[in-house]
Amino acid sequence: MKRLWTPAWIARHVAAIVLVVAFLALGWWQISRAAGGNTLSWAYAFEWPVFAGFVVFVWWREVRHTLRGDAAPARRTGGETAAGESEAPSARPAVRRPVRVARVPVPADGVEDDAELAAYNRYLSWLNANPGARPGDYPG
Helix, strand or coil, rough: HHHHHHHHHHHHHHHHHHHHHHHHHHHHHHHHHCCCCCCCCCHHHHHHHHHHHHHHHHHHHHHHHHCCCCCHHHHHCEEEEEHHHECCCCCCCCCCCCCCCCCCCCCCCCCCHHHHHHHHHHHHHHHCCCCCCCCHHHCC
């Protein structure tokens, strides 16, 4: 429970309380406007409490995620290494650099055997060499 009383979590608790109170107050305000004859306000009167409920849902999900944070990595990976020893779960998820893979061109084995493909490739290379030309100008 100490994890929920850090300065960052206190700010989250305060923000959640402020948002829920503000959304419910806006819903009450829309109900008073709707009772005064503004029919569009009925939709907003139901919409603002839904927003408040969403804030409560997200806050609750984040609290549960934080409280379960240490047990989750061991449960996902099975909790054991290849040697059968139990892994110590890390407090933070590992951020790894992306792996760069060099693209190796595929050898053109058998590409020249296909006459249609070779003709089409010659046509494309001609179009590339002559940017202002129209397809009907192709001499081939």
